[in-house]
Amino acid sequence: MPDTTGPDREAVRLILEKVRAEGRTSLTAPEGRAVCTAYGIPTPEEGLAGSPEEAVRLAERIGLPVVLKIVSPDILHKTEAGGVLVGLTTAEQVADGYRTIVSNALRYNENAQVLGVQVQRMLEEGQEVIIGAATDPTFGKIVAFGLGGVLVEVLKDVTFRLAPTTTAEARSMVEGIAAAEVLRGVRGAEPVDAEALALLIHRVAELVTDFPQLAEIDLNPVLATPAGATAVDVRVVVDDRAAVEPVRLSQEEILASMNRIMRPTAIAVIGASSEPGKIGNSVMRNLVDGGYRGDIHPINPKATEILDRKAFASIADVPGEVDVAVFAIPAKLVPRALEEAGAKGVAGAILIPSGFGETGDHELQDEVVSIARKHNVRVLGPNIYGYYYTPERLSATFCTPYDVQGGVALSSQSGGIGMAILGFSRSSGMGVSAIVGVGNKADIDEDDLLTFFEADHNTQLVAMHLEDLKDGRSFAETAKRVSRTKPVVVLKAGRTAQGAKAASSHTGALAGDDKVYDDILRQSGVIRAPGLNDMLEYARGLPLLPTPRGENVVIITGAGGSGVLLSDACVDNGLRLMAIPSDLDEAFRAFIPPFGAAGNPVDITGGEPPSTYRDTIALALRDERVHALVLGYWHTIVTPPMVFAELVTEVVEEYRAKGVHKPVVASLAGDVEVERASDHLYRNGIVAHPYTTEKPVAVLGAKYRWARAAGLVPG
């Protein structure tokens, strides 16, 4: 019976004290069961027997058939040790069984301390599921849910959330596995009690949150029936290291520093140089050439003037406040210079040099961080190209300046990826608010950037390349908040490289897996990009598309063949093709040839004049039941590419002027003129690509994923 009076924390505390006192790292089965009971997690009726006779007495009291399980702190994998017997139906079997499993256990581990044999009621049949909790290196306490046995172990059909969970989140786990249909009942089976499962997940999450030293918990199997759920076997691993929490700054502290770093009034370049080719020269040049209007102070003891700016021997000599110090000096010189910059009161130290953690010199990096902490300086890097903030015309980098202002903020953990961001932006004319290299992330990380970009009116979307998260929990919480108003796109690299893990529970073995990232990022409303180019295309396209007001997507195409591929792409991207109501269908038919197909896709056929495209697109924009448009263009002499591009731009603008804002994307099939036509459309807010049906739909799909997670798309 689930108990609703709240958990008995005192009971758990006492058990954990005893475990600690005995120097153990895991709970015995009876202890595990007691912990469950304290948190209202049902377990089967049972008892601990110290002899074959006691086992028989217990079995007769509980009711046959029973299950016998070895109880030993030294044996975690009971089945492997031959320490489990099921379906014992007579007293004789129980007595024999006791003797068998004790001797099996001792054969398995002759030094095992055997505390007795657990006699457990054998439950009626049900659906086996696994519920667990673990301590993830990135996200801290997480809970896991999956179907039992093969499905979790072989097919990895398992889902994760941060602990604690709301009951809605716990419920979403029960519904979120691939095989969820099994729980809803297949082949006429009754559905299991999903609420009971959600409650169990919720309570396990509460338990590990209350007692963070619980490093791993497996309820495996949990037997789910239409009437409830019972944890048949419980495994609990204790580890004090699992209770350590990362230090976090407050939002106010982060913003105070980040505002000074991103919108500085004065910058010092430590290691500024007049010599072309030097990093200290490139940084100076880019600050000047980029058009930064604040003060630029070159710091170089050997110079008096650099690029027409007075040079200082030390940052200490600079008159007035300095917000940012850009370091363009070798790694080993950084600590001393950082002491000076800290004393001067800079808000941010931009550490371009490499030669820290990434080359194995963690000590030097730690030293730098501790100097920065002492002076309340935030460190960006080390090992970075620098950063751009276009509203301030700030290009604090040794790469080339970038000045196309716009709403997209990007960051990268890798310099190479930063350069790809820069090249793609320039090539596509993408409007950017910021590009930031975070490198080794000795201090400033994605979490700090998100906090700044959230408040930054110049930023509409944040796109981040990352290989790891220093504090995944904090990132997830921040991203959840930010993504309610601004899309957060993440390219998580290294998703297929799975670190080796030593864990003694199923759930523990799954921590650190990419699926954990995937589930938690999605729960945080983050749009995960499958690859670099996708991240860039999402970043470029999403801010142009209005937020859809509903799920009804309509494809209008001049090429039936494109229509089929666009439909495929819609399904692949989780978009719902509108079931066209008959009045709308008739209205479409009025514009298209009799052999054209209405329905969805609306196939206007290939030989049609511009007016057919225009009329059908206008109709879809006008009809309030339609929420998004996917256009398929087929190059013909009757409607050449630029004519199509111009008519689409016109009709979309006409309706925008009337207050109709719907996302429109287009796929252009045709000879090379479709490239210019696509560019024209893109410049006018219509996400358009030539020679691909996949890309424009993927961008629309990403917009929908964001809008749904942000709660902006009605049912």
Add this chain to the structure above:
Amino acid sequence: MPDTTGPDREAVRLILEKVRAEGRTSLTAPEGRAVCTAYGIPTPEEGLAGSPEEAVRLAERIGLPVVLKIVSPDILHKTEAGGVLVGLTTAEQVADGYRTIVSNALRYNENAQVLGVQVQRMLEEGQEVIIGAATDPTFGKIVAFGLGGVLVEVLKDVTFRLAPTTTAEARSMVEGIAAAEVLRGVRGAEPVDAEALALLIHRVAELVTDFPQLAEIDLNPVLATPAGATAVDVRVVVDDRAAVEPVRLSQEEILASMNRIMRPTAIAVIGASSEPGKIGNSVMRNLVDGGYRGDIHPINPKATEILDRKAFASIADVPGEVDVAVFAIPAKLVPRALEEAGAKGVAGAILIPSGFGETGDHELQDEVVSIARKHNVRVLGPNIYGYYYTPERLSATFCTPYDVQGGVALSSQSGGIGMAILGFSRSSGMGVSAIVGVGNKADIDEDDLLTFFEADHNTQLVAMHLEDLKDGRSFAETAKRVSRTKPVVVLKAGRTAQGAKAASSHTGALAGDDKVYDDILRQSGVIRAPGLNDMLEYARGLPLLPTPRGENVVIITGAGGSGVLLSDACVDNGLRLMAIPSDLDEAFRAFIPPFGAAGNPVDITGGEPPSTYRDTIALALRDERVHALVLGYWHTIVTPPMVFAELVTEVVEEYRAKGVHKPVVASLAGDVEVERASDHLYRNGIVAHPYTTEKPVAVLGAKYRWARAAGLVPG
């Protein structure tokens, strides 16, 4: 006991005769069991009881516990009807059980004819699997294999092959499902007898091949144990329509016509016109402007000369042989003109006009096909843009000419996709042998094209966009042969649109599913492209890459961040990152900075001069244990993009000159100059893309998929 004397076909024939005589469409359970026995498929000991008493006698003879199942030709889904009871352990339970399921069955269907109750030995526990056969609308007889219950029904973890199968193919099915690990034994379980399962699949395939009127077979469940496999329940559906086979031409017949069509010495343009804007004018113009050197005969009763060519009133008036007639006249005029062209002895009728099957006029299309058959004319289309064959400088189309010769042959079912092929080819400078529109495929289909391209020395790769296959079996067989020497890339559109199906077996319900296409195309060595752009990029890239001689892929990168993303892409594309032997690792280390990472990716770090790229690439080309290279470039001042492009070209060419041919692909991260650098690399046979780590690796992955299927990559 599997019997090795071969199937008892006579026994099956007699059973099927009886079923036919009784007008039934399915076999009873005992009949199904007898069919299995005839083909050496083990079934449990059992008997048919006509009364509770007889059931008890049978049960006692077979041995308790037993299973009871209703036997009725009117009840296919026994469980649903309450017609199955398991685990009956006493005579009393058997007698009661008999009465229960008969009354359940009659409640389920009061008109059901109950033939009795099957009493079956209850088998020891084992792994439930499903083995089945069905008649697919595209591929004909197929066999299916999957794990029982939930895994097939909910997760669709099932795999298909054409029947008959070789034993190797059957074995590949057992290993080919996602949950195959279960069969190999998980959690210390013994592996099941995979050979026995493969044998069962093989025999089911043989059975439906011998008796094509067997429309659907389900062996569900089959119980697999370490000692063998037994079909516990058998369901067989009979339908004479399932035995109909499509008519096929011989290879010689196909080639004779296709050679004349693709390499004609004289072409007539029916409906040729002098008036710009008319299709008959565009076709004439493209033939002339494209540089076709054969005879071009305009046919137009109202003209005497068109584009300086003498015009004829009818094709009958043309002197000499005509190989191809291109039709640029309205649909309704086609039959008469085709009669004349047929009488003239043309090999091919290119039907550009629409207004046939695609607009609902199937009668007109059928009429045209039958006229063509009568005259032994092959029909391309109708409803197409025409076709290109660059070795003959032939542009028989109303689109624009294309003359960049090369090894890629492409076809499309849709005109829009054809235009996208043309535009992409022109934009990327792709060398093309042919572009062919197949449109409605009234006659000539992909199978005919494959047969021609196989023999065509100008073609090295075939890429096809298709929405359906007229005769999937024939295509699969042809593709299997062709793909041994030339990659066959297929973009199958409509893969997510699943037609509604009425089938009475699990396997039957799965026929027509996209997974059937997927499995059978893969088995045929076809490289399936996930989207339009992928098809185009595979087509462009694959012919440039030498065939890899082994599975060892090495990533060499200047950007650690690209290295991680490239590794992800390798895993995504089924590529194996070489475990670098220690001597090779040391050799790499000699070239890269101490903090660079050898291993794989080889991270040469970002600040390195051209020589580091050159030395490490040369080393990887030189070392025979390395089979393919993935390069990651990071734009720096030290090694600018074009310097990288030129050095890579040089070193790759140097080794090609020495006879070292390894595929090399590159991802370029940097400012816009990397676009020109990528082009330079591509023109020199190195598949290179800017701003994406995914695309170059996907092309290499496609090359590997092809080479493996063609048996060209050693283990």
